[in-house]
Amino acid sequence: MSDAPFSESAVRRALVRAERGVALDALEAETLLSARGLAAGDPLDRLLTAATRVRDAGLASAGRPGVVTYSRKVFIPLTHLCRDRCHYCTFVTTPGQLRAEGKAPFLSPDEVVQIARDGAALGCKEALFTLGDRPEDRWPVAAEWLEAHGYDSTLGYLRAMAIRVLEETGLLPHLNPGVLTWEEIQRLKPVSASMGMMLETTATRLFTEPGGPHFGSPDKDPAVRLRVLEDAGRSAVPFTTGVLLGIGETPAERVDAVLQIRAAAQRHGHVQETIVQNFRAKRRTAMAAADDLGLQEYLAAVAVTRLLLGPKHRVQAPPNLTDPTELGLLLRAGVDDWGGVSPLTPDHVNPERPWPHIDTLTELTAQAGYTLRERLAAQPGYVQQPEPWLDPRVRPHVTALAGPDGLAVEGRSPVGLPWQEPDETWGASGRVDLHTSIDTEGRTDDRRSDFDAVYGDWAELRERTTGARSGLSTAIAAGDPEVHAALAHAEADPAGLTDAQYLALLGADGDDLEALAALADAVRRDVVGDDVTYVVNRNINFTNVCYTGCRFCAFAQRRTDADAYTLSLEQVGDRVDEAWAGGATEICMQGGIHPDLPGTAYLDLAREVKRRQPDIHLHAFSPMEIVNGAARTGLSFRDFLLAAKEAGLDSIPGTAAEILDDDVRWVLTKGKLPTATWLEIVETAHSVGIPSTSTMMYGHVDAPHHWVGHLRTLAALQDRTGGFREFVLLPFVHHNSPVYLAGVARPGPTMRENRAVHAVARLLLHGRIDNIQTSWVKLGDAGTQVVLTGGANDLGGTLMEETISRMAGSENGSLKTVAQLESMAAGIGRPARQRTTDYGTPSAERLATARTDAGRAALTLRISPV
Numbered sequence: 001m002s003d004a005p006f007s008e009s010a011v012r013r014a015l016v017r018a019e020r021g022v023a024l025d026a027l028e029a030e031t032l033l034s035a036r037g038l039a040a041g042d043p044l045d046r047l048l049t050a051a052t053r054v055r056d057a058g059l060a061s062a063g064r065p066g067v068v069t070y071s072r073k074v075f076i077p078l079t080h081l082c083r084d085r086c087h088y089c090t091f092v093t094t095p096g097q098l099r100a101e102g103k104a105p106f107l108s109p110d111e112v113v114q115i116a117r118d119g120a121a122l123g124c125k126e127a128l129f130t131l132g133d134r135p136e137d138r139w140p141v142a143a144e145w146l147e148a149h150g151y152d153s154t155l156g157y158l159r160a161m162a163i164r165v166l167e168e169t170g171l172l173p174h175l176n177p178g179v180l181t182w183e184e185i186q187r188l189k190p191v192s193a194s195m196g197m198m199l200e201t202t203a204t205r206l207f208t209e210p211g212g213p214h215f216g217s218p219d220k221d222p223a224v225r226l227r228v229l230e231d232a233g234r235s236a237v238p239f240t241t242g243v244l245l246g247i248g249e250t251p252a253e254r255v256d257a258v259l260q261i262r263a264a265a266q267r268h269g270h271v272q273e274t275i276v277q278n279f280r281a282k283r284r285t286a287m288a289a290a291d292d293l294g295l296q297e298y299l300a301a302v303a304v305t306r307l308l309l310g311p312k313h314r315v316q317a318p319p320n321l322t323d324p325t326e327l328g329l330l331l332r333a334g335v336d337d338w339g340g341v342s343p344l345t346p347d348h349v350n351p352e353r354p355w356p357h358i359d360t361l362t363e364l365t366a367q368a369g370y371t372l373r374e375r376l377a378a379q380p381g382y383v384q385q386p387e388p389w390l391d392p393r394v395r396p397h398v399t400a401l402a403g404p405d406g407l408a409v410e411g412r413s414p415v416g417l418p419w420q421e422p423d424e425t426w427g428a429s430g431r432v433d434l435h436t437s438i439d440t441e442g443r444t445d446d447r448r449s450d451f452d453a454v455y456g457d458w459a460e461l462r463e464r465t466t467g468a469r470s471g472l473s474t475a476i477a478a479g480d481p482e483v484h485a486a487l488a489h490a491e492a493d494p495a496g497l498t499d500a501q502y503l504a505l506l507g508a509d510g511d512d513l514e515a516l517a518a519l520a521d522a523v524r525r526d527v528v529g530d531d532v533t534y535v536v537n538r539n540i541n542f543t544n545v546c547y548t549g550c551r552f553c554a555f556a557q558r559r560t561d562a563d564a565y566t567l568s569l570e571q572v573g574d575r576v577d578e579a580w581a582g583g584a585t586e587i588c589m590q591g592g593i594h595p596d597l598p599g600t601a602y603l604d605l606a607r608e609v610k611r612r613q614p615d616i617h618l619h620a621f622s623p624m625e626i627v628n629g630a631a632r633t634g635l636s637f638r639d640f641l642l643a644a645k646e647a648g649l650d651s652i653p654g655t656a657a658e659i660l661d662d663d664v665r666w667v668l669t670k671g672k673l674p675t676a677t678w679l680e681i682v683e684t685a686h687s688v689g690i691p692s693t694s695t696m697m698y699g700h701v702d703a704p705h706h707w708v709g710h711l712r713t714l715a716a717l718q719d720r721t722g723g724f725r726e727f728v729l730l731p732f733v734h735h736n737s738p739v740y741l742a743g744v745a746r747p748g749p750t751m752r753e754n755r756a757v758h759a760v761a762r763l764l765l766h767g768r769i770d771n772i773q774t775s776w777v778k779l780g781d782a783g784t785q786v787v788l789t790g791g792a793n794d795l796g797g798t799l800m801e802e803t804i805s806r807m808a809g810s811e812n813g814s815l816k817t818v819a820q821l822e823s824m825a826a827g828i829g830r831p832a833r834q835r836t837t838d839y840g841t842p843s844a845e846r847l848a849t850a851r852t853d854a855g856r857a858a859l860t861l862r863i864s865p866v
Contacts, residue, residue, distance in 0.1 A: 006031045011043050018050040018307055026255050029308055033251045035300050038329075044296055044303075051303035051334035058311030059336060062380070064405065068331065068365050069314075069375040072358065072408070073126035073340035074119030074171070077348045078158060079106045081142050082132020082178075084217035087286035088247060088279065091349045092132050095141045105135070105145045106154075112161045115345065116169040120414050122343045125401050126193075126377040127171040129158060130348060133178035133219040152636070155184055159634060162191040163419045166397055170414030174240070174340070174377040179219040182231040182674050186631040189237055190391040191419070193377040193398055194272060196240030197232075199225050202260055203253040213247045213287060226260060233268025234671045236388040236547065238378045242275025242316070245301050246293030254301060258308050265313065268670070270389075272379040273314035273337055276302045278321055280350060295326060299333045306334025314379055319361055320353040327361075328368040337375075338365075373407050380406025387558065388547035388671075392596045393419050393632075420599060430565030434544070435801035475752060478510035487515055494523050494763040495715075499708050502764060506704040506756045513755060520759035520791030527770050528793045531833040532825035536818065536842075536850045536859070537586035537619075537797035538579035542567045542605060546592025548624065548671035552658070552700060552745065554736035556592050566594060569608045576612040579800060582859035583818075583850025586797065586837045587613075589620035590653060599632030603647040610648035617650045617837045619693075623681040624656040627673050637684045645690055651837060652685050654694040654724065659702045660713045667701050668739065679717060686723025691838070694724045694769065698757060699732040699749030700739065707757055711764045718768040725838060726771035726794060729758055729787075731778045754783065755790050762791030771839060776816060776824070785828050794835075795821050798859060817859055818850050 014028040015035070024032070035043035059065050082092040098105060107115075116127050136143035136154060151157040155177060162173040172193040179197065180188070188195065200214075202222045207214040214220035232239040243257045258274070265271035278293040306315050316337040317330045341355050356364070365372040376398060382389040383398055383406035390398055397417055403409045431437070476483055486501035497505075508516045543566040546556035557564035567575075576587055587609055598604070602621055609618050621629070621644065630640040641649075658668050660675045673681075682692055694714045698707055718724050731754055734740040734747040749757070762772050773794040776784045784795065800815050818834065825832035834850070836842050849855040 006034050008043075011035055015043060015046050015050070018047065021054075024304075024307055026252070026259060029255045029258075029304050030251045032304050032307075033254060033297075033300050035303075036296050038296070044300055047300060047303045048329070048332040048334075051306040052332050054306055054311050055315070055334040055336050058313070061311060064373070064380075064407075066370050067373050068336050068338065068370045069373050069379075069407065070319075070338040070358075070361065071126045071174075071340045071375055071377060072122075072124045073128045073174070073342050073377075074115050074124050075340075075342055075345040075348050076112055076115050076127055076129050076161075076165075077107065078112070078129055078131040078161065079135055079142065079154065080132065080348075081105055081135030081139050083134050083138035084132070084178075084219050085215075086217050086220065087213040087215075088282060088290075089349075090282045090285060090351065091130070095139055105139070105142045106149075106157065109161060109164060113164055113168050116165045116171045119342070119344050120169045120171055123411065123413065124342065124344065125172060125374070125408055125412075125414055126174055126340055127162075127165045127169070128174050128176065128340050128377075129162065130176045131158065131178070155180075155188065156634075159188060159191050162188070166191065166394070166417065166419050168416045170397060170400065170416045172377040172394070172397055172401070172414075179224055179228055180231070181677075182235070183627065183631075183637075183677050183680075185228075185231055185235045185237060186627055187634070189235060190393050190632055193390065193394055194238040194240065194379075194382075195232060197225065197228055198244060198275065198277070199229060199241050199257055199261060200244040201247065201249045201253060202226070202257045203249045206248055226264075229261070229264045229271075230268075230666075231674075233264055233270040234549075234666070234669075236268075236549070236671060237270055238272045238382040238389050239270045240273050240275065240316075241271060242273075242277055243301075243305070244277050244279060245298065246279030246291075247287070255304070255308070258305050262309055262313075265309075271313070272382060273316045273339075274305065274309060275316045275318065275339065276305050276335075277318055280321055280353065282350075282352065295322075295329070298322075299329055302330060302333035302335060318347075318350070320347055320355050321350060324356055324360065324364060327356075327364050331365070331368040331370060337379075338372075374410055375407050376401055382406075388549070388595065393599075428566065428568035428571055430545075430559075431563055432565045432567055432571060434563060434565055435541070475509035476504065476507035476512070478512050480504070480507075480512065483508050483512045483516075487512070487519060490519055490763050494519075494766040495768070497763070499705070499712070502708045502711075502760055503704055505760050505763070506707065506753075508756055509752055513752060516759045517755055517790030520762040521789055523762055523766055524772070524791050524793050527766070530830050531793070532788060532795060532828075532830045533771070533793060533833050533835045533839065534795040534818075534821045535586050535797045535835055535837060536582070536584045536846070537588050537837075538575060538582075538584050538800040539797070540567075540572060540575050540587060540589045540801070542572055542589060542591040543594045543597070544592050545594040545596075547595055548593050548669070550669045550672055551739040551742075552668050552697075552732070552737050554738070559596075566597075569604060572605060573608045573612045575801075576609050576616065578858055580613045580616055581849075581855065582798075582800070582857075583846055583848075583852075583855040584616065584798070584800070584859075585842050585846050586617045586619055588653065588797065588799075589618065590622050590625065590655065593624065593628050599629070601632075602626075602629045603643055606644055606647035606649050618648050619651045619653060619837055620649060621652055622656040623652070623654075623678045624673055626652070626681050626685075627677065637681050638688060641681075641685050641688050641690060645688065649690065651725070652682075652690055652692045654682060654692045654728070657695050657710075658697045659706050660710045661702075661706050664702050664706055667744065675713075679713070682723070683717060683721055686721035691723045691725050693726050693728055693773075694718075695728045695730055696761075697730040697732055699753065700734075700737075700745040707760070708764070711761060715765060715768050718765075724769050726773050727761055727765055727769045728773040728775065728796070729754075729761060729792075730775055733778055751783065751786070754779065754787060758787040759791045776821075781824055781827075785824060788825070788830070789828055795824065795832075800859060815860060817856060819856075 014031040035047045080093045175192045175195045206212040278298045316339045317335045319338045362372045383402045482504040486504045732748045739745040772792045774787045774792040822832040
């Protein structure tokens with residue numbers, strides 16, 4: 001590859017800026033890639049000096065000046081089969097070649113464990129699992145092997161082997177399975193200390209053009225790999241990535257790849273190290289005749305990477321891909337980590353390049369003026385502050401090998417430990433009376449001070465959402481012809497309007513808004529009659545400890561927050577009994593994604609509810625909780641839902657939906673499930689006979705076109721499954737929401753918007769979802785009555801306790817009695833009807849119990865703190 005065509009003066013100007021510590025732009029970085037000359041004062045020599053200064057400052061600020069790290073590992077090549085066809089790879093082989101060598105498609109479990117045991121005996125602490133991407137999609141023999149051994153996929157086998165290595169050897173798994181979906185990351189995080197995937201390049205042409213090194217390799221699409229990098233960040237996974245240089249990319253493309261990594265790291269803080277790897281041609285590959293990346297070109301790229309990523313970032317270079325005599329130059333270029341080095345197994349990706357002996361690497365590092373220290377699979381920062389980075393099931397294994405500085409304890413041998421935490425971790429803790437004291441005492445004054453670390457880059461989010469927020473409250477002047485035309489069409493065919501027509505209706509104001517509400521109310525009357533329905537239920541939020549990083553949520557707390565709590569199973573059961581005594585027919589139960597609860601938590605909760613009151617309907621567990629339960633237990637979504645149904649689950653809430661548009665979701669939630677996963681879980685629930693509600697939280701960083709898209713998405717799913725029982729509109733409560741306090745979101749929807757969106761929901765979902773529910777918690781009595789005259793027909797439930805909205809700052813209380821709900825209906829001249837969860841009629845006994853003096857007392861019972 002030829003040098004970039006930059007003038008000497010351009011290089012000098014960029015060098016001066018680098019030496020002054022000025023942040024480089026993309027063009028300046030590209031210019032510096034052409035720096036050459038290692039003699040004192042030459043451009044490359046000056047560039048290396050600038051990179052050294054930045055790296056050394058970073059090591060000093062991390063509390064380990066002059067310390068370069070490595071990880072003592074074993075390399076476990078789970079399978080050499082792959083569905084990709086990279087033109088430079090010798091790791092991947094074919095089934096025929098494996099047969100000729102007398103090898104199976106996968107290492108056997110015993111082979112995996114034996115490699116790990118042998119490594120542990122030599123002092124290794126990391127088990128690097130490497131494998132091809134989804135070989136069963138290309139090679140029938142791989143699928144047959146997996147099925148014969150009881151695994152549904154390569155990733156399922158990888159998960160099982162990681163658990164065995166943890167339990168039987170104590171080595172820390174670092175997983176390199178290639179491209180993963182968001183759901184797969186959730187399944188693998190509980191069994192690994194860290195994960196990785198090389199970005200390699202953002203040069204799409206190397207993937208799309210025939211003859212390119214990634215042509216014919218579906219997993220090498222840069223857009224796909226960038227999505228994995230983002231999903232790993234949203235999932236708080238310590239993640240290793242990097243660039244592969246010399247495969248045909250341009251200098252500008254090299255810079256772009258590093259900048260993309262930097263952007264993801266700034267958003268999520270999860271990139272624990274960036275590998276700068278130099279291409280080495282291999283025999284018997286399509287690129288065997290290609291030139292290796294030149295040393296000076298490589299050094300310039302490493303140094304520019306260091307300057308772009310800054311002092312706090314770890315920059316890694318594989319020590320076996322550079323001649324030992326030149327490793328000192330890599331340290332001058334800003335490298336502070338050598339990656340994994342094995343005293344036992346070869347580098348199976350580059351088998352022709354043996355690892356340097358660790359003693360030799362120590363000596364060469366010392367010759368350059370640095371001390372070599374052993375680290376773990378996760379870099380020290382994640383070890384020292386493990387939440388939310390290390391799953392509780394892996395954390396004891398990491399802690400057993402770590403010193404106070406987060407590095408490995410030299411000479412300490414790993415020992416196998418149980419992977420699953422014991423069930424006795426399930427117990428009461430914290431402010432378990434919050435559901436009552438939130439009304440009387442309120443929240444505590446403590447607030448998270450680490451907003452940027454927890455929630456990401458607020459400045460970037462403000463910039464991304466400014467346009468959307470500026471047009472949210474726009475109303476269309478009364479008498480607008482588009483609104484009139486949409487109303488006329490809706491009279492004849494409420495569900496048959498175009499997106500543009502529904503958008504026009506969402507902007508209706510004045511007399512047009514009154515006409516829209518009247519039309520929606522008429523449609524409501526035709527479909528469900530005049531009854532205003534409600535259910536006598538109790539809402540139980542069993543924990544508010546959560547680490548998903550939802551930016552809108554004021555309910556979620558860390559363990560150490562003053563308002564954090566977790567209920568014991570006994571406390572949950574007591575609340576179920578009290579609800580039954582009050583005449584309830586439903587328990588609605590959801591909680592935070594608590595990292596320390598046992599994998600069976602949701603099943604345990606369901607069994608406890610049914611043990612206490614077998615006839616009560618259990619409406620529980622959002623799609624996000626189902627993802628968590630499935631990941632913790634290793635079950636598929638379907639199998640987990642079937643297990644939950646067997647345990648007593650009757651229906652699921654369609655919460656965690658927010659807005660079913662990923663551009664909005666990633667501003668709101670950071671770590672929550674993507675739209676496709678939400679839809680997959682709900683559709684799977686419907687398919688196994690578990691109905692659900694559907695929801696939409698609106699009025700934050702969204703816009704009316706998102707509301708229409710959300711409704712269309714729900715309508716399409718209902719057409720496929722018929723499993724939605726109701727649609728629940730949830731106006732955003734802003735007061736204590738981080739995304740509002742940071743100036744990213746607006747303060748909730750206007751009343752005009754509330755009326756319009758309830759009415760449009762009634763029209764668009766006509767013939768699909770009959771029941772439109774309004775939230776008295778969020779709208780208050782008066783607001784609820786208004787939308788009940790504009791398309792809504794259901795009040796939800798008595799709740800008995802409501803913590804989520806109250807923590808966010810809602811001022812409308814946390815419970816309603818039957819009399820209060822019926823009074824709301826009477827206030828607009830409508831009859832009220834108590835219903836069951838599925839809109840049937842409760843038994844005479846349930847109806848009577850809710851209206852007795854004892855029932856009314858139980859319905860408003862307050863629990864004393866434990």
